Amino acid sequence: MYEGIVQELIDELGRLPGIGPKSAQRIAFHILQTEAFDVSRLAEVLVEVREKVRFCEVCGNVTEQERCAICRDPRRSAATICVVEEAKDVAAIERTREFKGLYHVLGGAISPIDGVGPEDLRIRQLMERLADGTVTEVIIATDPNLEGEATASYLSRLLVQPNLRVTRLASGLPVGGDLEYADEVTLGRAFEGRRVVQG
Amino acid sequence: MPLYRDEAVVLRTHKLGEADRIVTMLSREHGKIRAVAKGVRRTASKFGSRLEPFMVADVQLYEGRSLDIITQAESIGSYGAEITEDYASYTAASVMVETADKITDDGGSLQQYLLLIGALRSLARREHGASLTLDSYLLRSLSIAGWAPSFVDCAVTGAPGPHTAFVVQLGGVVADDVAPPGAPRLDPATLDLLAALLAGDWPVAAASPERIRSQASGIVAAYTQFHLERSLRSLQHVDRGA
Numbered sequence: 183m184y185e186g187i188v189q190e191l192i193d194e195l196g197r198l199p200g201i202g203p204k205s206a207q208r209i210a211f212h213i214l215q216t217e218a219f220d221v222s223r224l225a226e227v228l229v230e231v232r233e234k235v236r237f238c239e240v241c242g243n244v245t246e247q248e249r250c251a252i253c254r255d256p257r258r259s260a261a262t263i264c265v266v267e268e269a270k271d272v273a274a275i276e277r278t279r280e281f282k283g284l285y286h287v288l289g290g291a292i293s294p295i296d297g298v299g300p301e302d303l304r305i306r307q308l309m310e311r312l313a314d315g316t317v318t319e320v321i322i323a324t325d326p327n328l329e330g331e332a333t334a335s336y337l338s339r340l341l342v343q344p345n346l347r348v349t350r351l352a353s354g355l356p357v358g359g360d361l362e363y364a365d366e367v368t369l370g371r372a373f374e375g376r377r378v379v380q381g
Numbered sequence: 382m383p384l385y386r387d388e389a390v391v392l393r394t395h396k397l398g399e400a401d402r403i404v405t406m407l408s409r410e411h412g413k414i415r416a417v418a419k420g421v422r423r424t425a426s427k428f429g430s431r432l433e434p435f436m437v438a439d440v441q442l443y444e445g446r447s448l449d450i451i452t453q454a455e456s457i458g459s460y461g462a463e464i465t466e467d468y469a470s471y472t473a474a475s476v477m478v479e480t481a482d483k484i485t486d487d488g489g490s491l492q493q494y495l496l497l498i499g500a501l502r503s504l505a506r507r508e509h510g511a512s513l514t515l516d517s518y519l520l521r522s523l524s525i526a527g528w529a530p531s532f533v534d535c536a537v538t539g540a541p542g543p544h545t546a547f548v549v550q551l552g553g554v555v556a557d558d559v560a561p562p563g564a565p566r567l568d569p570a571t572l573d574l575l576a577a578l579l580a581g582d583w584p585v586a587a588a589s590p591e592r593i594r595s596q597a598s599g600i601v602a603a604y605t606q607f608h609l610e611r612s613l614r615s616l617q618h619v620d621r622g623a
């Protein structure tokens with residue numbers, strides 16, 4: 183334990199995902215001891231990001247406007263929607279340059295043990311996007327782990343409608359991994375080799 | 382550093398740092414184990430697929446200072462794929478592992494381990510329907526923990542049944558002379574089903590009508606949450622459709 187504000191900083195940092203008490207302490211002392219470290223710039227960006235960034239009203243991706251750059255881009259095909267768990271998965275798939283359609287960010291995966299059910303994800307919004315029949319293919323690109331597979335099978339049973347094909351990324355993505363860690367080549371191949379699960 | 386080896390079923394995993402996971406397992410001989418699996422979220426890891434919830438693996442670990450480290454894992458039973466294919470099975474399996482996690486806080490047992498892998502295997506094979514399998518698992522797991530409910534004789538006086546007043550806090554059915562005023566009364570068919578689920582009498586359970594099953598599920602849920610002294614997060618997501 184440290185005195186006052188130093189401990190408060192360590193506690194706040196320790197609340198961030200993936201940062202344990204030791205890392206929090208290391209970061210806190212880096213901030214305190216490194217002359218060149220621009221604290222006010224970091225503080226500004228943190229405040230700015232909270233003020234400016236929001237979630238795209240269509241797909242749930244992060245954006246500084248009402249709709250994200252992908253949803254606004256007229257060159258993207260509105261016939262295909264790729265469903266992912268998190269906004270960072272959008273970035274991973276964009277790096278492959280393999281996909282020219284639109285996205286839908288669920289905001290996680292179904293995980294009853296963590297208290298996350300289908301109603302806690304943006305599934306209703308996905309159904310609304312499919313209502314007018316423009317979309318002819320939904321590609322499910324949830325993580326290749328247990329919760330991702332469970333979410334994919336839940337969605338594929340839900341998305342039964344005429345003229346809609348539901349596909350799942352090809353296996354070859356290692357089970358248990360996070361989509362964001364898949365390299366571009368593997369992820370690109372998984373897109374090409376996607377298999378039809380419904381329709 | 383001391384190495385040890387055991388068979389274990391994975392209850393749940395948590396992300397740790399950039400690419401690791403903390404894996405909570407119920408083992409055959411060492412009770413509940415919380416251990417770190419390094420690098421499993423990186424896609425080059427061959428390890429991760431064997432350490433997902435509902436998987437049974439032969440694991441080798443070395444004792445760390447706070448958490449043990451998993452050095453090897455060989456799959457010996459993989460029920461995840463079959464379970465995730467069916468939403469009712471997935472939610473039932475989630476309640477089972479959450480219950481196993483909480484009920485073994487003071488140390489697991491071989492009986493709890495065998496009961497859980499048996500129940501997961503049964504779910505994966507679609508033997509008895511997810512909802513009945515779950516209710517049977519919960520009643521038996523609580524019994525192993527020392528909280529066996531009584532569905533025939535009075536839980537307080539031991540007076541021979543049948544009785545119909547059911548009081549979760551008193552441990553099951555109670556005779557009329559000790560039943561608190563307003564105690565809920567159960568349908569005899571519900572009590573028969575509960576007794577069958579506790580005993581693993583599947584033909585009787587399979588013959589029960591839907592209305593009786595749903596009353597029995599409500600009793601099992603109340604009984605479980607009372608004894609675990611907290612609510613099970615996964616229980617509210619159970620899909621009773623199957």
Ligand SMILES: [Zn+2]
Nearest residue numbers: 238241250253
């Ligand atoms: Zn968008």
